[in-house]
Amino acid sequence: MSQLPFRAQVASALGRTAATLSRMTGRGDGSVIGGRVGLVLEPDLLRKLAQDRKLVLVSATNGKTTTTRLITSALLELGEVATNAFGANMPAGHVSALSQAKRAPYGVLEVDEKYLPDVLDTTGASVLCLMNLSRDQMDRAAEIWLLAQKWRRAVAGKPVHVVANCDDPLVTWAASTAGQVIWVAAGQRWKEDSWCCPECGGPLDRKDSDWACRECTFRRPQPHWVLDHDMAIDPRGQRWRLDIQLPGQANRANAVMALAVVEIFGVPVQRALPKLAEVRSVAGRYTTVERDGRHARLLLAKNPAGWLEAFDVTDPALPIILAVNAQGPDGRDTSWLWDVDYRILRGRPVFVTGERKLDLALRLDTAGVPFQLAGDFTEALAAQPPGRVDVIANYTAFQHIRTEFGRAE
Ligand SMILES: [Zn+2]
Numbered sequence: 394m395s396q397l398p399f400r401a402q403v404a405s406a407l408g409r410t411a412a413t414l415s416r417m418t419g420r421g422d423g424s425v426i427g428g429r430v431g432l433v434l435e436p437d438l439l440r441k442l443a444q445d446r447k448l449v450l451v452s453a454t455n456g457k458t459t460t461t462r463l464i465t466s467a468l469l470e471l472g473e474v475a476t477n478a479f480g481a482n483m484p485a486g487h488v489s490a491l492s493q494a495k496r497a498p499y500g501v502l503e504v505d506e507k508y509l510p511d512v513l514d515t516t517g518a519s520v521l522c523l524m525n526l527s528r529d530q531m532d533r534a535a536e537i538w539l540l541a542q543k544w545r546r547a548v549a550g551k552p553v554h555v556v557a558n559c560d561d562p563l564v565t566w567a568a569s570t571a572g573q574v575i576w577v578a579a580g581q582r583w584k585e586d587s588w589c590c591p592e593c594g595g596p597l598d599r600k601d602s603d604w605a606c607r608e609c610t611f612r613r614p615q616p617h618w619v620l621d622h623d624m625a626i627d628p629r630g631q632r633w634r635l636d637i638q639l640p641g642q643a644n645r646a647n648a649v650m651a652l653a654v655v656e657i658f659g660v661p662v663q664r665a666l667p668k669l670a671e672v673r674s675v676a677g678r679y680t681t682v683e684r685d686g687r688h689a690r691l692l693l694a695k696n697p698a699g700w701l702e703a704f705d706v707t708d709p710a711l712p713i714i715l716a717v718n719a720q721g722p723d724g725r726d727t728s729w730l731w732d733v734d735y736r737i738l739r740g741r742p743v744f745v746t747g748e749r750k751l752d753l754a755l756r757l758d759t760a761g762v763p764f765q766l767a768g769d770f771t772e773a774l775a776a777q778p779p780g781r782v783d784v785i786a787n788y789t790a791f792q793h794i795r796t797e798f799g800r801a802e
Contacts, residue, residue: 397441397495404435405442405492428485431492439484442491443516446475448500449654450516452509452544453524453564454537455699456647457482459639459675460522461503463651466672467665468658473497480676483508484515499658506540510547521548521571522654523557523564524579524646527586528729529696538591541567556653558646559614560602566591566611575628577653578602578616579646582705583698585732620649625662627652633662638673641706677791679706682798684771686779689714693791695723697732700785704737707783712742714773714782716790717749723788727752735760744773747790770794 397405408431431438449468451461458480465476475494477486482503491500504512506526513521523544526537544567548555557568559576563586568574580602581587590597595608605612619626623645625633633652635645648669655665674680681690694703707713719725727749735757743764745753750766757764767773770793774782786794 401435401438401441404431404438405488405495407431407434408438408488408492425481425483425485425489427492428481428488431488432485439488439491439512440515440517442488442495443500443518446491446498446500447520447658448502448516448518449520449522450502450504450509450512450518451522451524452504452506454506454527454529454696455702456524456643457503459644459672459678460524460647460650461501462672462675463647463669464522464654465501467651467655467660467668468499468501470660470664470668471658472499475500475502477503478676484512487512487516506544510543513547513551513553519553520654520657521553521555521557521568522650523555523568524650525558525561525581525583525698526563526567527583527696527698528732529724537563537586541591544568545570554657556650556657558650559616560604562587562597562604562611562613563591565614569614574614575618575653575657576614576616577618577620577650579618579620579649580642582643582701585697618649618653620646625649625652627656627662631662633666635669636666637670639675639679641702643702643705677795680795681781682794684774684798687774687777688781689774689784689794690781691791691794692783692785693788694785695788697729700733703785707785708781709741711780712744712777712782713738714744714746714767714770714777714784715753716747716770716773716784716786716794717745717753718747718787718790718793719749719752720789723790730756735762738762744776746770746773747786770797 408427451457465474468474475491475497477490482505487502541563549570555568555571555574557564558579559565560578560581590606592611593609595606597604598607617628623635635648637648678693681688692703694700719727744767745764746767
């Protein structure tokens, strides 16, 4: 790799120093502050750090941290990989990730959906992995259509390989202006944001996994890769069992996306699969924490689609603790809780905690799901019999539990 210009070297080094200081003073893992310092000193730092590397950008509403980790794990077969493993997914986090692995020939970067066009422009990444788009706590249907339109413009005419989930009509529409697209039928659990054609606004007809607009020519492309329950079917028609440790259909979807991405770099399925199988938890997700004989498995769910995925992973035989906060990263408006169908929880012991426990309680009551309120997570856990319990928490509630019980990985 060519040398960075002197100014970029200094900016990158000072950024790393700031990150170290931030860690030493207990302000988190320091990746964001380090990147910010670097960008102030050299606004063009991200472009310079990205030069001469083979980069993958991963974006979606849900699953981007996990998929970033899976791709990274498989690409390590080829050499060192720079990655923003802790979900710092805006340019300061990208600068930090690339600065910390200066010689890595590969980079896998999780990118916030809104930053994707800029980051693609700046880094000139060679591969984009686009998985799903749905409403989250702040963005409703109109906003995500605008977002898809920005993605569409960003990839148009670029020499980039796009790997896109063709079961998500909005992602398909966003990706279809790109010159080279590898379509992956990775499934779509949450359909509430894609009943209308993104091209013309007409109704989308669905039959099994296929979909097509009733009023224009927009329809699901023929997939190259297919996720079929726990099997991945590659472009040659060969079937591979997805023996991975991460639970649930959403993670099998992430895995098949990862297989399609790393094959572009020349990592065949048989080499990639064992590497995907090594990943047990991602930034605390799916980790089990223990206190006094209560083993709590932590699931993160930040939006309606994420809750559906979490329900798919939970064990119906176990009690469940739900924790909802409404701080900055969660969004203060919790009305999205009303978009989730909680009736699947009927019959399980349900405990509700977090700053917005009363909002969630009202929602559960309306859905006819009995529950108990707990003052905080520790109290909710102590109320369980010894044994296993599932926990679904939104962003800051999840981080709070991780901090309280140690940053288990
Ligand atoms: Zn249409």
